[in-house]
Amino acid sequence: MAFVVTEACVRCKYTDCVSVCPVDCFHEGPNFLVIDPDGCIDCGVCVPECPIGAIFDAADLPPDQLEFIEINARLATEWPVITDAREPLPDAETWAEVKDKREFLEETVAS
Template sequence: MTFVVTEACVQCKYTDCVSVCPVECFHEGPNFLVIDPDTCIDCGVCVPECPIGAIYDEADLPPDQLAFIDINARLAAEWPVIVAAGEPLPEAERWAAITDKRALIENPATA
């Protein structure tokens, strides 16, 4: 099992989780973070750090978020590792309450 960043992160990109990760498993895209399942050691320290509850243990993913298992694995292979926390996106607070954001994931690697 691994941990998975879900749709709640899209357009928010809080990075509190990055600063506590002991193995540098987070990867950063323009408006979303993902976890590399091959690097994640399943420690779970990132989960309580996410201010919007966007990170789940794969076994506990809500059914409507199961596609994010593949999304995390695929994008982690394309995006650079992020090793330090930074500022969230400018309108993160507003976007945090919005659902159904999957189509907004920006991926310049495939553009």
């Protein structure tokens, strides 16, 4: 099973995980990252790099985060690949500890 970016990433978008991914399977949206499950090689190097603990093996996903399996798979087909670390969103520290952020996930990338 692939690794999954969960709700904790919403409105933070730390990209420490991106720079260690050996297969470039991260995709970037306006305020969230996703992992392409078809590209992920299950190496897990991204997990310890996430400063807010937003990445899980799909087999170990908390029950309240299961919808993020589908969200990652779907948005990975719509969003562009990101291969280099960037600055997090300006107010990432404020949002890092906030729970229940699903409603703030922006799925549309501006063209």
